[in-house]
Amino acid sequence: MKILVINPGSTSTKIAVYEDETTLFMESVEHDLETLQAYPGIYDQYGMRAGVVGEALRQGGFKGADFSAVVARGGLLPRARAGAYLVTPELLDTLRHRPQNEHISNIGAALAQSLAEPFGLRAYIYDPVTVDELEPIARVTGFKEMERRGQGHNLNMRAAAIKKARELGRPYDEVTSIVVHMGGGITMSLHHQGRIIDMISDDEGSFSPERAGGLPGFQLIALATGGQYDYQSLMRKYTRQGGLMSHFGTTDARAVLKMMEGGDRRAALVLEAMCHNVARNVAKLAVAVRGRVEHIVITGGLAHCRLFCDWIGERVGFIAPVTVIPGENEMEALALGALRVLRGEEEAREYHWEAPAGYSV
Numbered sequence: 001m002k003i004l005v006i007n008p009g010s011t012s013t014k015i016a017v018y019e020d021e022t023t024l025f026m027e028s029v030e031h032d033l034e035t036l037q038a039y040p041g042i043y044d045q046y047g048m049r050a051g052v053v054g055e056a057l058r059q060g061g062f063k064g065a066d067f068s069a070v071v072a073r074g075g076l077l078p079r080a081r082a083g084a085y086l087v088t089p090e091l092l093d094t095l096r097h098r099p100q101n102e103h104i105s106n107i108g109a110a111l112a113q114s115l116a117e118p119f120g121l122r123a124y125i126y127d128p129v130t131v132d133e134l135e136p137i138a139r140v141t142g143f144k145e146m147e148r149r150g151q152g153h154n155l156n157m158r159a160a161a162i163k164k165a166r167e168l169g170r171p172y173d174e175v176t177s178i179v180v181h182m183g184g185g186i187t188m189s190l191h192h193q194g195r196i197i198d199m200i201s202d203d204e205g206s207f208s209p210e211r212a213g214g215l216p217g218f219q220l221i222a223l224a225t226g227g228q229y230d231y232q233s234l235m236r237k238y239t240r241q242g243g244l245m246s247h248f249g250t251t252d253a254r255a256v257l258k259m260m261e262g263g264d265r266r267a268a269l270v271l272e273a274m275c276h277n278v279a280r281n282v283a284k285l286a287v288a289v290r291g292r293v294e295h296i297v298i299t300g301g302l303a304h305c306r307l308f309c310d311w312i313g314e315r316v317g318f319i320a321p322v323t324v325i326p327g328e329n330e331m332e333a334l335a336l337g338a339l340r341v342l343r344g345e346e347e348a349r350e351y352h353w354e355a356p357a358g359y360s361v
Contacts (some may be wrong), residue, residue: 001068001342005334006053006111008073008104011036013049015056017067018335025060026331043096046107050114070116071338072108073155073330074128076100077351082131082158082196084341084348087113087123091351098353100130100151124348126337127155131196138198138288152187152201153300159333160299160325161191168295177295178285178320180278180312182302183328184251185211185239188278190285190293198288203238206277209251209302212242213277244270253302275308279315286319293320301328 002024007014011033017025029052039045057063074085075095085091087109095106105128112123132150139147157179165175173194180188185202207213224234245251247270248259259267286293296316298309303326313322340346 001339002062002066003335003338003342004057004062004067004070004112004115005331005338006070006072006108006115007330007334008049008108008111010104013052014331015053016331016335017057017060017062018332018339020339021336023332025062027056027060029056042102042104042106043110045104046110049107050111053111053115064115064119064121067116067119067121068342069122069124069338070112071124071126071334072112073105073334074125074130075106075108076103076130077128078130078353079132079149080128080130080351081133081349082127082154083346084124084126084337085128085351086348087116087125088350090353091125094351094353103129105129122348124338124341126334127158129154131158133195133197134199135197135288148204149201150189150196150199152189152199153181153183153185154189154196155333156299156329157181157187157189158191158196159329159336160297161189162336163325164295164297164323175295176289176293177297178282178293179297179299180282182208182278182298182300182308184209184301186213186274186278186300186302188281188285190288192289198285200281200285205281206274207243208274209244209253210240210242212238212246243274253305253308257305257307271308272311275311276315279312282312282316283319291319296320296322297325298322299325299327299329301326303327 001020003018005016012028012030014028016023076099077094078100092110095109099106109125116123130151131154134150141147160179161177162172164177165172168175176192178188178190186206186208187202189196189199202211204214244253244256248256256267256271260271282296298312302308303324309324341348
Protein backbone atom coordinates (compact mmCIF):
# COMPACT_ATOMS: atom_id res chain seq x y z
CA MET A 1 0.00 0.00 0.00
CA LYS A 2 1.35 3.41 -0.98
CA ILE A 3 0.83 6.25 1.47
CA LEU A 4 1.37 9.94 0.76
CA VAL A 5 2.71 11.87 3.76
CA ILE A 6 2.55 15.68 4.09
CA ASN A 7 4.18 17.66 6.88
CA PRO A 8 3.88 21.47 6.70
CA GLY A 9 6.49 23.13 8.89
CA SER A 10 7.11 26.76 9.75
CA THR A 11 9.65 27.27 6.93
CA SER A 12 9.34 24.04 4.92
CA THR A 13 6.91 21.56 3.41
CA LYS A 14 7.98 17.92 3.66
CA ILE A 15 6.54 15.33 1.30
CA ALA A 16 7.11 11.57 1.36
CA VAL A 17 5.76 8.43 -0.26
CA TYR A 18 5.89 5.11 1.58
CA GLU A 19 5.11 1.65 0.27
CA ASP A 20 4.16 -0.21 3.41
CA GLU A 21 7.16 0.43 5.72
CA THR A 22 9.57 1.38 2.92
CA THR A 23 10.39 4.96 1.91
CA LEU A 24 10.04 5.43 -1.85
CA PHE A 25 10.35 9.21 -2.01
CA MET A 26 11.25 12.02 0.38
CA GLU A 27 11.61 15.74 -0.25
CA SER A 28 11.73 18.85 1.89
CA VAL A 29 10.95 22.13 0.13
CA GLU A 30 12.27 25.18 1.95
CA HIS A 31 10.33 28.47 1.91
CA ASP A 32 12.19 31.76 2.33
CA LEU A 33 10.94 34.13 5.02
CA GLU A 34 10.20 36.92 2.55
CA THR A 35 7.79 34.67 0.67
CA LEU A 36 6.07 33.52 3.86
CA GLN A 37 5.73 37.05 5.24
CA ALA A 38 3.68 38.00 2.18
CA TYR A 39 0.84 35.81 3.50
CA PRO A 40 -1.19 37.52 6.24
CA GLY A 41 -2.49 34.30 7.82
CA ILE A 42 -1.78 30.58 8.05
CA TYR A 43 -4.54 29.55 5.66
CA ASP A 44 -3.41 32.12 3.11
CA GLN A 45 -0.45 29.80 2.49
CA TYR A 46 -2.73 26.92 1.51
CA GLY A 47 -2.59 27.44 -2.27
CA MET A 48 1.19 27.84 -2.28
CA ARG A 49 1.74 24.75 -0.13
CA ALA A 50 -0.69 22.67 -2.23
CA GLY A 51 1.21 23.69 -5.35
CA VAL A 52 4.50 22.65 -3.75
CA VAL A 53 3.14 19.19 -2.91
CA GLY A 54 1.66 18.74 -6.38
CA GLU A 55 4.90 19.72 -8.08
CA ALA A 56 6.97 17.40 -5.86
CA LEU A 57 4.71 14.48 -6.77
CA ARG A 58 4.93 15.30 -10.47
CA GLN A 59 8.71 15.44 -10.23
CA GLY A 60 8.68 12.09 -8.44
CA GLY A 61 6.43 10.52 -11.05
CA PHE A 62 3.50 9.87 -8.68
CA LYS A 63 -0.24 10.36 -9.33
CA GLY A 64 -3.10 10.54 -6.86
CA ALA A 65 -4.46 7.23 -8.11
CA ASP A 66 -1.24 5.52 -6.93
CA PHE A 67 -2.07 5.94 -3.26
CA SER A 68 -4.12 4.01 -0.72
CA ALA A 69 -4.39 6.95 1.68
CA VAL A 70 -3.03 10.42 2.46
CA VAL A 71 -1.87 11.39 5.95
CA ALA A 72 -0.72 14.77 7.25
CA ARG A 73 0.72 16.18 10.43
CA GLY A 74 -2.18 17.08 12.68
CA GLY A 75 -2.90 20.62 13.76
CA LEU A 76 -3.71 22.13 17.12
CA LEU A 77 -7.09 20.55 17.79
CA PRO A 78 -8.50 21.32 21.23
CA ARG A 79 -7.52 18.38 23.47
CA ALA A 80 -7.26 15.53 20.99
CA ARG A 81 -6.69 11.87 21.75
CA ALA A 82 -3.73 9.88 20.44
CA GLY A 83 -3.94 7.97 17.18
CA ALA A 84 -5.56 8.61 13.82
CA TYR A 85 -8.37 11.01 12.97
CA LEU A 86 -10.29 10.82 9.72
CA VAL A 87 -10.34 14.19 7.98
CA THR A 88 -13.98 15.32 8.02
CA PRO A 89 -15.73 18.67 7.44
CA GLU A 90 -16.04 19.15 11.22
CA LEU A 91 -12.33 18.54 11.78
CA LEU A 92 -11.41 20.94 8.96
CA ASP A 93 -13.78 23.59 10.31
CA THR A 94 -12.30 23.29 13.82
CA LEU A 95 -8.72 23.59 12.59
CA ARG A 96 -9.59 26.64 10.52
CA HIS A 97 -11.84 28.54 12.90
CA ARG A 98 -11.29 27.16 16.42
CA PRO A 99 -7.76 25.76 16.76
CA GLN A 100 -6.07 25.79 20.14
CA ASN A 101 -3.49 28.14 18.63
CA GLU A 102 -2.25 29.34 15.25
CA HIS A 103 0.28 26.95 13.74
CA ILE A 104 1.13 25.98 10.17
CA SER A 105 0.28 22.33 10.92
CA ASN A 106 -3.37 23.47 11.07
CA ILE A 107 -3.48 23.36 7.26
CA GLY A 108 -2.09 19.82 7.07
CA ALA A 109 -5.52 18.18 7.13
CA ALA A 110 -6.80 20.49 4.38
CA LEU A 111 -3.80 19.68 2.18
CA ALA A 112 -4.34 15.95 2.71
CA GLN A 113 -8.04 16.22 1.91
CA SER A 114 -7.45 18.21 -1.29
CA LEU A 115 -5.18 15.45 -2.62
CA ALA A 116 -7.29 12.51 -1.39
CA GLU A 117 -10.82 13.63 -2.32
CA PRO A 118 -10.53 13.64 -6.16
CA PHE A 119 -9.47 9.98 -6.08
CA GLY A 120 -11.97 8.76 -3.48
CA LEU A 121 -9.21 8.21 -0.90
CA ARG A 122 -9.40 8.72 2.83
CA ALA A 123 -7.29 11.43 4.41
CA TYR A 124 -6.01 11.25 7.98
CA ILE A 125 -4.05 13.16 10.56
CA TYR A 126 -2.13 11.24 13.19
CA ASP A 127 -1.04 12.07 16.75
CA PRO A 128 -1.61 15.82 16.51
CA VAL A 129 0.50 18.25 18.53
CA THR A 130 -2.27 18.72 21.10
CA VAL A 131 -2.76 15.06 22.07
CA ASP A 132 -3.91 15.34 25.68
CA GLU A 133 -4.74 12.18 27.62
CA LEU A 134 -3.51 13.36 30.99
CA GLU A 135 -5.19 11.87 34.02
CA PRO A 136 -7.16 14.33 36.19
CA ILE A 137 -4.58 14.25 39.00
CA ALA A 138 -1.88 15.35 36.53
CA ARG A 139 -3.85 18.44 35.46
CA VAL A 140 -4.27 20.18 38.81
CA THR A 141 -2.07 23.19 39.57
CA GLY A 142 -1.82 25.63 42.47
CA PHE A 143 -3.98 28.16 40.61
CA LYS A 144 -7.59 27.10 40.05
CA GLU A 145 -7.56 29.22 36.88
CA MET A 146 -4.80 27.10 35.33
CA GLU A 147 -4.44 23.45 34.46
CA ARG A 148 -1.59 21.46 32.96
CA ARG A 149 -2.00 20.37 29.34
CA GLY A 150 -0.57 17.48 27.35
CA GLN A 151 1.04 19.42 24.53
CA GLY A 152 4.39 18.27 23.20
CA HIS A 153 6.27 16.27 20.54
CA ASN A 154 3.62 13.55 20.73
CA LEU A 155 4.00 12.25 17.17
CA ASN A 156 7.64 11.21 17.55
CA MET A 157 7.40 10.24 21.22
CA ARG A 158 4.46 7.88 20.72
CA ALA A 159 6.08 6.39 17.61
CA ALA A 160 9.21 5.69 19.66
CA ALA A 161 7.14 4.05 22.42
CA ILE A 162 5.32 1.86 19.87
CA LYS A 163 8.61 0.93 18.21
CA LYS A 164 10.17 -0.08 21.53
CA ALA A 165 7.15 -2.20 22.44
CA ARG A 166 7.36 -4.01 19.10
CA GLU A 167 11.06 -4.68 19.65
CA LEU A 168 10.04 -6.36 22.90
CA GLY A 169 7.41 -8.39 21.05
CA ARG A 170 4.60 -6.86 23.10
CA PRO A 171 1.61 -4.59 22.38
CA TYR A 172 2.09 -0.88 23.02
CA ASP A 173 -0.68 -0.88 25.61
CA GLU A 174 1.11 -3.48 27.73
CA VAL A 175 4.42 -1.61 28.10
CA THR A 176 4.98 1.28 30.54
CA SER A 177 7.64 3.62 29.21
CA ILE A 178 8.93 7.18 29.50
CA VAL A 179 9.94 8.83 26.23
CA VAL A 180 12.14 11.94 26.06
CA HIS A 181 12.14 14.04 22.88
CA MET A 182 15.22 16.27 22.69
CA GLY A 183 15.12 18.88 19.94
CA GLY A 184 14.81 22.66 19.78
CA GLY A 185 12.46 22.10 22.71
CA ILE A 186 12.56 19.18 25.13
CA THR A 187 9.38 17.36 26.14
CA MET A 188 8.74 13.96 27.67
CA SER A 189 5.76 11.65 28.17
CA LEU A 190 4.67 8.70 30.28
CA HIS A 191 2.99 5.88 28.33
CA HIS A 192 0.88 3.50 30.42
CA GLN A 193 -1.87 1.09 29.38
CA GLY A 194 -1.97 2.54 25.87
CA ARG A 195 -2.33 6.20 26.90
CA ILE A 196 -0.07 9.19 27.54
CA ILE A 197 -1.17 9.66 31.13
CA ASP A 198 1.33 12.36 32.08
CA MET A 199 3.93 14.50 30.37
CA ILE A 200 6.25 17.42 30.91
CA SER A 201 6.05 20.11 28.27
CA ASP A 202 8.83 22.41 27.12
CA ASP A 203 7.54 25.30 29.21
CA GLU A 204 7.87 23.42 32.51
CA GLY A 205 10.74 20.97 32.03
CA SER A 206 14.38 21.25 31.00
CA PHE A 207 15.80 24.18 29.12
CA SER A 208 16.90 23.26 25.60
CA PRO A 209 18.74 24.80 22.64
CA GLU A 210 16.14 27.59 22.39
CA ARG A 211 13.55 27.19 25.18
CA ALA A 212 14.01 28.53 28.70
CA GLY A 213 12.09 25.62 30.25
CA GLY A 214 10.90 25.76 33.85
CA LEU A 215 12.10 28.93 35.58
CA PRO A 216 12.08 30.11 39.22
CA GLY A 217 8.57 31.53 39.59
CA PHE A 218 9.35 34.58 41.73
CA GLN A 219 12.14 35.71 39.39
CA LEU A 220 9.95 35.16 36.32
CA ILE A 221 7.14 37.26 37.80
CA ALA A 222 9.60 40.06 38.56
CA LEU A 223 10.94 39.94 35.01
CA ALA A 224 7.42 39.95 33.51
CA THR A 225 6.24 42.92 35.59
CA GLY A 226 9.42 45.00 35.49
CA GLY A 227 8.33 47.01 32.44
CA GLN A 228 11.10 45.79 30.12
CA TYR A 229 8.91 43.29 28.24
CA ASP A 230 5.40 43.10 26.85
CA TYR A 231 3.66 39.77 26.28
CA GLN A 232 4.99 39.20 22.75
CA SER A 233 8.60 40.12 23.50
CA LEU A 234 8.73 38.01 26.67
CA MET A 235 7.19 35.03 24.87
CA ARG A 236 9.81 35.40 22.15
CA LYS A 237 12.57 35.52 24.77
CA TYR A 238 11.09 32.49 26.58
CA THR A 239 10.50 30.25 23.54
CA ARG A 240 13.19 31.35 21.06
CA GLN A 241 15.92 33.08 23.04
CA GLY A 242 16.26 30.81 26.07
CA GLY A 243 18.44 27.80 26.80
CA LEU A 244 21.67 27.54 24.83
CA MET A 245 20.66 30.64 22.85
CA SER A 246 20.57 32.68 26.07
CA HIS A 247 23.89 31.36 27.35
CA PHE A 248 25.92 31.24 24.12
CA GLY A 249 24.00 33.11 21.39
CA THR A 250 23.40 29.94 19.35
CA THR A 251 20.82 27.15 19.21
CA ASP A 252 23.36 24.79 17.67
CA ALA A 253 24.28 22.26 20.37
CA ARG A 254 27.15 21.02 18.18
CA ALA A 255 28.78 24.45 18.36
CA VAL A 256 28.53 24.45 22.15
CA LEU A 257 29.96 20.93 22.25
CA LYS A 258 32.97 22.19 20.29
CA MET A 259 33.38 24.97 22.83
CA MET A 260 33.37 22.38 25.60
CA GLU A 261 35.88 20.19 23.77
CA GLY A 262 38.09 23.27 23.45
CA GLY A 263 38.20 23.61 27.23
CA ASP A 264 35.29 26.04 27.83
CA ARG A 265 34.16 25.18 31.36
CA ARG A 266 30.96 27.22 31.10
CA ALA A 267 29.89 25.27 28.03
CA ALA A 268 30.55 21.98 29.83
CA LEU A 269 28.55 23.11 32.86
CA VAL A 270 25.51 24.32 30.89
CA LEU A 271 25.34 21.25 28.63
CA GLU A 272 25.53 18.85 31.56
CA ALA A 273 22.98 20.97 33.44
CA MET A 274 20.59 20.61 30.49
CA CYS A 275 20.90 16.82 30.63
CA HIS A 276 20.68 16.87 34.45
CA ASN A 277 17.37 18.74 34.12
CA VAL A 278 16.09 16.16 31.65
CA ALA A 279 16.92 13.38 34.11
CA ARG A 280 15.22 15.13 37.03
CA ASN A 281 12.01 15.43 35.01
CA VAL A 282 12.13 11.78 33.93
CA ALA A 283 12.19 10.92 37.63
CA LYS A 284 9.14 13.13 38.19
CA LEU A 285 7.15 11.17 35.61
CA ALA A 286 8.13 7.85 37.18
CA VAL A 287 6.25 8.85 40.32
CA ALA A 288 2.87 8.54 38.55
CA VAL A 289 3.33 4.77 38.17
CA ARG A 290 5.09 4.35 41.53
CA GLY A 291 8.42 3.85 39.76
CA ARG A 292 7.23 0.83 37.78
CA VAL A 293 8.71 2.00 34.47
CA GLU A 294 9.93 -0.70 32.11
CA HIS A 295 11.88 1.38 29.61
CA ILE A 296 13.13 4.91 29.04
CA VAL A 297 13.53 5.97 25.41
CA ILE A 298 15.55 9.01 24.31
CA THR A 299 14.71 10.37 20.86
CA GLY A 300 14.84 13.60 18.83
CA GLY A 301 17.68 15.38 17.07
CA LEU A 302 19.87 15.79 20.18
CA ALA A 303 19.71 12.03 20.77
CA HIS A 304 22.35 11.74 18.02
CA CYS A 305 24.82 13.02 20.63
CA ARG A 306 26.16 10.05 22.56
CA LEU A 307 27.47 12.24 25.38
CA PHE A 308 24.02 13.73 26.09
CA CYS A 309 22.44 10.27 26.16
CA ASP A 310 25.17 8.97 28.47
CA TRP A 311 24.77 11.88 30.88
CA ILE A 312 21.02 11.23 31.08
CA GLY A 313 21.40 7.45 31.24
CA GLU A 314 23.83 7.67 34.15
CA ARG A 315 21.20 9.56 36.14
CA VAL A 316 18.04 7.60 35.26
CA GLY A 317 19.38 4.08 34.77
CA PHE A 318 18.27 3.19 38.30
CA ILE A 319 14.65 3.69 37.18
CA ALA A 320 14.68 1.56 33.99
CA PRO A 321 16.91 0.54 31.07
CA VAL A 322 17.56 3.32 28.53
CA THR A 323 17.16 2.95 24.75
CA VAL A 324 18.23 5.61 22.23
CA ILE A 325 16.19 6.08 19.02
CA PRO A 326 17.70 9.25 17.51
CA GLY A 327 16.01 11.60 15.05
CA GLU A 328 12.71 13.42 14.61
CA ASN A 329 11.16 10.54 12.60
CA GLU A 330 7.93 12.48 11.94
CA MET A 331 7.41 11.32 8.36
CA GLU A 332 7.88 7.66 9.26
CA ALA A 333 5.60 8.05 12.30
CA LEU A 334 2.82 9.49 10.13
CA ALA A 335 3.20 6.79 7.48
CA LEU A 336 3.26 3.90 9.95
CA GLY A 337 0.26 5.32 11.80
CA ALA A 338 -1.78 5.43 8.59
CA LEU A 339 -0.54 1.96 7.67
CA ARG A 340 -1.81 0.53 10.96
CA VAL A 341 -5.23 2.01 10.18
CA LEU A 342 -5.25 0.54 6.66
CA ARG A 343 -4.27 -2.87 8.03
CA GLY A 344 -7.03 -2.79 10.63
CA GLU A 345 -4.62 -2.69 13.56
CA GLU A 346 -6.02 0.68 14.69
CA GLU A 347 -9.31 2.43 14.13
CA ALA A 348 -9.45 6.06 13.03
CA ARG A 349 -11.60 8.37 15.12
CA GLU A 350 -13.94 11.10 13.95
CA TYR A 351 -13.38 14.44 15.67
CA HIS A 352 -16.33 16.19 17.31
CA TRP A 353 -15.76 19.66 18.68
CA GLU A 354 -17.33 20.60 22.02
CA ALA A 355 -17.75 24.26 22.94
CA PRO A 356 -16.02 25.12 26.24
CA ALA A 357 -18.01 26.72 29.03
CA GLY A 358 -18.80 30.36 28.25
CA TYR A 359 -17.97 30.04 24.55
CA SER A 360 -19.74 32.40 22.17
CA VAL A 361 -19.31 33.15 18.46
